[in-house]
Amino acid sequence: KDPAPWWQSATGYQIYPRSFCDSNGDGIGDIPGIVSKLDHLRELGIGFIWLSPVYRSPMADNGYDISDYRDIAPEFGTLEDFDLLVAEAKARDIGIVMDLVVNHSSSDHAWFHAARTSRTAPEHDYYVWRDAAPDGGPPSDHQAAFGGSAWTWVPEVLQYYLGHFSPHQPDLNWQNPALRREIYDMMIWWLDRGIAGFRMDVISLIGKDVDAGVYEEGPYLHGFLQEMHREVLAGRDIVTVGESWSVSTGTAPLYCGRGRDELNMVFQFNHVVEGWDPVHGKWKPKPFDLVAFKQVLNDWQAALADDGWNSLFLSNHDLPRQVSKYGDDGEYRVKSAKMLATVTHLMKGTPFVYQGEEIGMTNTAFTRIDQFRDLETLGHYAEEIARGVTPEDFIAGANANGRDNARTPMQWSARANAGFTTGTPWIEVNPNHSTINVEADRADPDGVLAHYKRLIALRKTWPVVVHGIYVPVAEENDAIFAYVRELDGVRLAVVANFTAEKARFDVPEHLAGAGRCLIANAMARDRLQGQITLEPFEAFAMVMSS
Numbered sequence: 001k002d003p004a005p006w007w008q009s010a011t012g013y014q015i016y017p018r019s020f021c022d023s024n025g026d027g028i029g030d031i032p033g034i035v036s037k038l039d040h041l042r043e044l045g046i047g048f049i050w051l052s053p054v055y056r057s058p059m060a061d062n063g064y065d066i067s068d069y070r071d072i073a074p075e076f077g078t079l080e081d082f083d084l085l086v087a088e089a090k091a092r093d094i095g096i097v098m099d100l101v102v103n104h105s106s107s108d109h110a111w112f113h114a115a116r117t118s119r120t121a122p123e124h125d126y127y128v129w130r131d132a133a134p135d136g137g138p139p140s141d142h143q144a145a146f147g148g149s150a151w152t153w154v155p156e157v158l159q160y161y162l163g164h165f166s167p168h169q170p171d172l173n174w175q176n177p178a179l180r181r182e183i184y185d186m187m188i189w190w191l192d193r194g195i196a197g198f199r200m201d202v203i204s205l206i207g208k209d210v211d212a213g214v215y216e217e218g219p220y221l222h223g224f225l226q227e228m229h230r231e232v233l234a235g236r237d238i239v240t241v242g243e244s245w246s247v248s249t250g251t252a253p254l255y256c257g258r259g260r261d262e263l264n265m266v267f268q269f270n271h272v273v274e275g276w277d278p279v280h281g282k283w284k285p286k287p288f289d290l291v292a293f294k295q296v297l298n299d300w301q302a303a304l305a306d307d308g309w310n311s312l313f314l315s316n317h318d319l320p321r322q323v324s325k326y327g328d329d330g331e332y333r334v335k336s337a338k339m340l341a342t343v344t345h346l347m348k349g350t351p352f353v354y355q356g357e358e359i360g361m362t363n364t365a366f367t368r369i370d371q372f373r374d375l376e377t378l379g380h381y382a383e384e385i386a387r388g389v390t391p392e393d394f395i396a397g398a399n400a401n402g403r404d405n406a407r408t409p410m411q412w413s414a415r416a417n418a419g420f421t422t423g424t425p426w427i428e429v430n431p432n433h434s435t436i437n438v439e440a441d442r443a444d445p446d447g448v449l450a451h452y453k454r455l456i457a458l459r460k461t462w463p464v465v466v467h468g469i470y471v472p473v474a475e476e477n478d479a480i481f482a483y484v485r486e487l488d489g490v491r492l493a494v495v496a497n498f499t500a501e502k503a504r505f506d507v508p509e510h511l512a513g514a515g516r517c518l519i520a521n522a523m524a525r526d527r528l529q530g531q532i533t534l535e536p537f538e539a540f541a542m543v544m545s546s
């Protein structure tokens with residue numbers, strides 16, 4: 001029996017509830033829909049579900065704008081439905097990890113209603129208010145993540161409030177101890193319902209110093225996380241993952257290092273941002289640079305090698321589909337989807353599968369701006385057009401990197417609307433569901449789904465996958481991603497071709513020898529020696545004979 005915490009050998013699976021499965025034909029995925037698909041997840045072998053927000057919300061940002069932290073959005077179901085989900089998941093050895101969105105609430109939260117009506121209401125100080133600049137304008141030129149000024153004027157109180165993401169998402173004032181107590185009590189309330197942990201949305205923002213203009217990883221951050229740990233998390237057998245777009249290999253140990261008593265791991269995005277244009281960001285695609293990409297991931301492996309723990313993922317609800325972004329979603333879709341999964345799942349850390357990734361779902365090509373639903377995409381559309389970008393170019397950028405790619409409905413079958421809903425889906429279904437869907441993939445022993453099942457099972461049977469040290473190989477090779485894992489004399493070599501051409505791999509002396517293939521997407525190799533040539537997108541993992 002492995003004495004390490006359960007979440008180190010488990011695989012996570014992210015559900016974006018709105019797009020997973022609709023049980024009642026209103027076009028919106030819901031909790032009963034999730035319950036009806038739990039056997040798919042059990043067969044996949046995952047250990048826990050990260051559930052994107054299901055709380056009551058006006059859905060300006062699809063639930064990342066919460067108006068009641070202790071209730072379920074009616075379109076997703078009821079608290080009874082939620083309790084049933086926790087119980088049914090538990091019966092399949094699957095934990096439910098809630099999304100904790102506490103950098104901001106919705107502007108429809110009762111706290112904010114009180115806060116915006118009177119400066120003397122206790123809730124006023126639950127949010128971040130500042131007086132106007134001398135010219136009456138906003139207190140700073142800080143821009144909201146989803147476009148426009150981060151400051152919104154409220155005439156009733158003659159002040160501006162901060163909405164770092166959008167005016168629908170006023171920032172909570174973590175400096176207020178009563179607010180912190182409300183949040184801790186709310187977390188305990190959910191933990192008492194039997195959940196398995198929290199994914200903490202943009203957690204690195206809560207320690208901000210607004211007047212100093214410091215938003216990310218501000219001076220109060222780790223004090224608050226340590227307080228949260230003392231008040232809520234300590235002594236519970238749960239998993240906590242903090243999301244941060246600014247965490248670096250230098251700061252990561254502060255969140256998840258030994259003896260810090262903060263979180264178990266972080267979701268970091270250095271490998272994502274590395275691929276963005278310096279001026280236009282994600283909206284302007286930049287050619288993929290494998291050497292730079294490997295460098296980032298290898299650095300993270302090194303930084304958390306003996307202290308802290310990595311999360312492993314290429315996709316989530318904010319990112320393009322990984323097979324489209326890093327692989328090939330045409331001719332080599334199946335092969336490259338398997339290759340990407342192999343490389344990701346066999347690194348050291350806890351892998352996360354984003355819904356649909358396990359069947360190799362792809363990006364969607366929209367042609368008109370009215371097909372998009374995401375407030376980030378719509379918010380930036382106007383801004384980029386004003387900077388001289390053409391609508392065609394913007395839509396091309398959104399099709400390559402926008403968030404709606406990941407949010408089209410889960411493709412369950414070839415039937416109408418991919419079997420996601422009997423009604424009209426809230427966002428269009430990808431037309432390729434006629435060939436890419438769970439039903440078809442389940443019937444294919446060589447499909448993407450079968451490969452994911454094997455990978456997830458390997459983690460449970462090979463301790464080297466969970467605990468082995470990570471040693472990068474061929475770091476300068478611009479086609480091959482390779483590494484070795486080692487534990488107690490067991491050596492696992494992982495080699496993958498990231499290109500659509502054949503690629504050469506010079507086997508380093510120390511790795512040469514015979515071995516046994518554990519998983520592959522092309523051929524079961526049994527020897528590494530000299531110079532080998534990999535097929536397009538070929539990947540394999542081999543246990544070397546000592």
Ligand code: TEU
Nearest residue numbers: 061064101145165201202245282318403
């Ligand atoms: O995302 C954090 C975040 O910073 C993203 O908005 C990111 O900057 C963007 O997707 C990159 O273009 C989290 C949630 O995952 C996201 O869905 C929410 O919209 C956001 O926080 C606000 O809660």
Ligand code: CA
Nearest residue numbers: 022024028030
């Ligand atoms: Ca529904």
